[in-house]
Amino acid sequence: MKFTSWAIGIAVAALSAFAPANAQQASPIIIKFSHVVSADTPKGKGSERFKELAEKYTNGRVKVEVYHNSTLYKDKEELEALQLGAVQMLAPSNAKFGPLGIKDFEVLDLPMLIPSLASLRKVTEGPIGLGMLQKLDSVGLVGLGYWDNGFKVMTANKPLRDVEDFKGLKMRIQPSKVLAAQFKALGSLPQALAFSEVYQSLQTGVVDGQENTPANIYSQKMNEVQKYMTLSNHGYIGYIVVVGKPFWSGLPADIREQLTKAMNESTAYVNQISQKENDDAVEAIRKTGKTELITLTPEQLASWRKVMLPVYDEMGDRVGKQLILDIQKTVAGSTN
Numbered sequence: 001m002k003f004t005s006w007a008i009g010i011a012v013a014a015l016s017a018f019a020p021a022n023a024q025q026a027s028p029i030i031i032k033f034s035h036v037v038s039a040d041t042p043k044g045k046g047s048e049r050f051k052e053l054a055e056k057y058t059n060g061r062v063k064v065e066v067y068h069n070s071t072l073y074k075d076k077e078e079l080e081a082l083q084l085g086a087v088q089m090l091a092p093s094n095a096k097f098g099p100l101g102i103k104d105f106e107v108l109d110l111p112m113l114i115p116s117l118a119s120l121r122k123v124t125e126g127p128i129g130l131g132m133l134q135k136l137d138s139v140g141l142v143g144l145g146y147w148d149n150g151f152k153v154m155t156a157n158k159p160l161r162d163v164e165d166f167k168g169l170k171m172r173i174q175p176s177k178v179l180a181a182q183f184k185a186l187g188s189l190p191q192a193l194a195f196s197e198v199y200q201s202l203q204t205g206v207v208d209g210q211e212n213t214p215a216n217i218y219s220q221k222m223n224e225v226q227k228y229m230t231l232s233n234h235g236y237i238g239y240i241v242v243v244g245k246p247f248w249s250g251l252p253a254d255i256r257e258q259l260t261k262a263m264n265e266s267t268a269y270v271n272q273i274s275q276k277e278n279d280d281a282v283e284a285i286r287k288t289g290k291t292e293l294i295t296l297t298p299e300q301l302a303s304w305r306k307v308m309l310p311v312y313d314e315m316g317d318r319v320g321k322q323l324i325l326d327i328q329k330t331v332a333g334s335t336n
Helices: 005-022 042-057 075-084 094-100 104-109 117-124 127-139 177-185 195-204 214-219 245-250 253-288 298-308 310-319 321-331
Strands: 029-034 062-067 141-151 153-156 170-173 189-192 209-212 228-230 236-244 292-294
Touching (some): 042 141, 075 094, 075 236, 094 104, 094 177, 094 236, 104 127, 104 177, 104 236, 104 310, 104 321, 117 127, 117 141, 117 253, 117 321, 127 141, 127 236, 127 321, 141 214, 141 253, 153 214, 170 177, 170 195, 177 298, 209 214, 214 253, 236 245, 253 292, 298 310, 310 321
Parallel strands (some): 029 062, 170 189, 170 209, 228 292
Antiparallel strands (some): 141 236, 153 209, 153 228
């Protein structure tokens, strides 16, 4: 791993982070939970719910410090910080684990793969999802659960209805080979940017548009600098809640049990509210009158699908051809 200058500094913090978990002390065990979205999103609310439940179930033996909106670390920094022990808990999006060598989660970035939340549950809560989490062990992480963000829509300062409308547009993406391939298939120029940089980049014209969930778009006020939003639901954004394996293994068994209980309940809470949060965000954006909402016709959606489906073959060697087939089989027939 290449250590940056800031990483050397936080290594000192890592030493104190592990001490409470391995020593019998009266002071509470500190869990720093860092993430890059606002508090008023499904992930933001989920992290606060976990804090509440973790502190309750451990009778104050654990204290959770939640850092919203990239106030502690940005996208590119947080996983390295976790591996160094400077933070104890993250909830990165699916695409963030590729640089660590765990590319399986990127399968969830494939466009048009997951047709509904019901089908998503079959994947994440079944053998496929469990198997993907177990692969995190090889990079010193423990996967605790899948948190929904929701289905993505497209925004730009021009209407995006037909595939031809994407030609030449600079579209912001998370760092992801799959998402880059998706926009190249549409004829766009993918630009990888940290989440915290998206609003300013849209405002200044560094990028022309982006894809995200309505809740993320509204909470970051991206809609204020984008004239059009296409309700495409073409892909999914979710998060993998992870902790550092040394930290987790060093916790007393009873503390791990109570934190697991808190996480399971927080996961159910996030996955229950995510759809409503996104529906509410769509209506809030509609009411501003500043952004025109576009609904695709079945024919337009079919043309998007036709252009983007070859990404499956292109990315098969990266994310696993058999994994793609297994997910397609699992979600077959799921529409609700």
